[in-house]
Amino acid sequence: MNTLSAAAARRFAVRQLHLLRSNLTTPGEDDTPLLGTSRRRWVRRIPYAVAVILQASLIPTGIVCLVEFYDLVLPVAAALTVAQTAPLLLAITRPLAAWWISAATLTTTAVVTAHHHQLTGSWPWTAPMILAYLFLLLALGLRERAATLVSVWIATFLLTVLTTTLGLPRAGDGTTVLLIALSGAVLLLGWAVRDRAVARRLLTEQEQISEVERERRTLLEERARIARELHDVVAHHMSVIAVQAASAPYRIPDVPADAAEEFGAIAGTARESLAEMRRLLGVLRSEETGGEKAPQPGVGQLAQLVETVGRAGVPAELTVGDGLADRVPQAVALSAYRIVQEALANVVRHAPGARTWVSLSADGPELRLTVVNAPPPQRTESLEASVEGTGQGLVGMRERVRLLDGRLDTGPLPDGGFKVAAVLPLDPLQETTA
Incomplete structure (x- = not known):
C-alpha cells in the first residue's frame, strides 16, 4: 500500500511539474503591446515611457547598491543590474519571456552576492532589483491568463526558497518573505485590472x-x-x-x-x-388578434392626425396643396401619412410643446413632404426615457421612402429644431388609374 501511495504521489508531482512548465513556457495568444489597443497615440506610448523612466532610475541605484553593499566590481554590478531592468521594455510585448530573464538574473545575483564576505545590506537582493521584478510582474499580470500567473508565483516562491537555503552561506533575511508576499499581491492586482478591462470590453461589444x-x-x-x-x-x-x-x-x-x-x-x-x-x-x-378592418389612412386623414397631436400639447399647422389628396396614389398617400405620423410622434416624445409645421406639395412628378419643428419652448427632458426607442422611427421612414424609390433628409436645425423632408415620386400611371 505504501509503495502504491508513493508511486501515485510521484505521478502527481510529475504531472504538476509538467503543468507548471507548460504554463511558464506558453505565452498568451494576445501579443498586442500594453495599451496597444488605445486610439490615442500618447496612451500607447505610456508603457514605454514608464519603462524608460524606471530604467533610468533603477540602473544607477542598483549598481551603487551592489558595489557598496556587496563589494562587487563595477562591471559585474552593472551587468547584473542591466540584466534585471532591461526586461522591463521587453515586458510590454513579451512579458513571459521577460520574466524568464528576470528570474534567471535574480538567481544569478543571489549566487554571486552570497559568496562575498562583506555583506552589509539586505540579502539576497537589493531594493532596486525587487522593484524592477515587481513592475515586471505587474506587466505580466496585465497580459497573461490566470493559470500562468499562479505558475509564476509558485516559481517565484520556489526560486526564493531554494536560492536562500540550498548550499549558500546563510539563509535569507526578510527580503525573501517580502518578495514572495509582494509578488503575489502584484500578480493579483494585475489580474484583477485585466479581468475588469476584459469584462468592460465584452460588455461594450454586447451592447x-x-x-x-x-x-x-x-x-x-x-x-x-x-x-x-x-x-x-x-x-x-x-x-x-x-x-x-x-x-x-x-x-x-x-x-x-x-x-x-x-x-x-x-x-x-x-x-x-x-x-x-x-x-x-x-x-x-x-401574430395579430385580428386584421385591420378600417381603410388605410392617406393624405385626407392628415388633418385629423394634426388635430390629435395638438390635443397632446404640440401646436401644429398643416398645409396641403390644392387638390393634392385626389392626385396622390394610395400607396404613396399611405407612406406619406406614416412618415408624418412618425415625425409628429418624435416631436411629442423629444420636443414636447414645440411648434410644428407640416406641408405637402406637388412638384411635377414628385410629392414633397416636410415636417419642421421649432425648439421646445423651455428646456425639457425627452419623454423617451429609454435608449431603445431613440432613432428607431427613422428606420421605418427610410424603409418607406426606399420602397417608393424616393429621398429622405432628416437632421437638426441651427436653432435647435428638427426637420424631416421626404420626396416621394408620383407614378403617372397610378394617377391616371385613380
Whole structure:
C-alpha cells in the first residue's frame, strides 16, 4: 500500500511539474503591446515611457547598491543590474519571456552576492532589483491568463526558497518573505485590472451587438407592417380588376365570345393572385388578434392626425396643396401619412410643446413632404426615457421612402429644431388609374 501511495504521489508531482512548465513556457495568444489597443497615440506610448523612466532610475541605484553593499566590481554590478531592468521594455510585448530573464538574473545575483564576505545590506537582493521584478510582474499580470500567473508565483516562491537555503552561506533575511508576499499581491492586482478591462470590453461589444439586433428587429417589424399595408392597397386594386373583368360582359353590350372569355380569364387570374397573396402574407397576420378592418389612412386623414397631436400639447399647422389628396396614389398617400405620423410622434416624445409645421406639395412628378419643428419652448427632458426607442422611427421612414424609390433628409436645425423632408415620386400611371 505504501509503495502504491508513493508511486501515485510521484505521478502527481510529475504531472504538476509538467503543468507548471507548460504554463511558464506558453505565452498568451494576445501579443498586442500594453495599451496597444488605445486610439490615442500618447496612451500607447505610456508603457514605454514608464519603462524608460524606471530604467533610468533603477540602473544607477542598483549598481551603487551592489558595489557598496556587496563589494562587487563595477562591471559585474552593472551587468547584473542591466540584466534585471532591461526586461522591463521587453515586458510590454513579451512579458513571459521577460520574466524568464528576470528570474534567471535574480538567481544569478543571489549566487554571486552570497559568496562575498562583506555583506552589509539586505540579502539576497537589493531594493532596486525587487522593484524592477515587481513592475515586471505587474506587466505580466496585465497580459497573461490566470493559470500562468499562479505558475509564476509558485516559481517565484520556489526560486526564493531554494536560492536562500540550498548550499549558500546563510539563509535569507526578510527580503525573501517580502518578495514572495509582494509578488503575489502584484500578480493579483494585475489580474484583477485585466479581468475588469476584459469584462468592460465584452460588455461594450454586447451592447453594440444588442443595438444592431434592436435596429434589425425594428427594421423587420417595419417591413412587416409595410407589407401588411401594401397587401391591403394591392388587394383593393386587384379586387377592382376582378370585379370589372367579371362584370364587363354584362355591362358592355354585344361583347364577342372571345372577349368575354378573355375577361373571365382576367377575373380568374386576379382572384388567384389575391388568394396567393393572402396565403403568403398569412404569417404576417398570424401574430395579430385580428386584421385591420378600417381603410388605410392617406393624405385626407392628415388633418385629423394634426388635430390629435395638438390635443397632446404640440401646436401644429398643416398645409396641403390644392387638390393634392385626389392626385396622390394610395400607396404613396399611405407612406406619406406614416412618415408624418412618425415625425409628429418624435416631436411629442423629444420636443414636447414645440411648434410644428407640416406641408405637402406637388412638384411635377414628385410629392414633397416636410415636417419642421421649432425648439421646445423651455428646456425639457425627452419623454423617451429609454435608449431603445431613440432613432428607431427613422428606420421605418427610410424603409418607406426606399420602397417608393424616393429621398429622405432628416437632421437638426441651427436653432435647435428638427426637420424631416421626404420626396416621394408620383407614378403617372397610378394617377391616371385613380
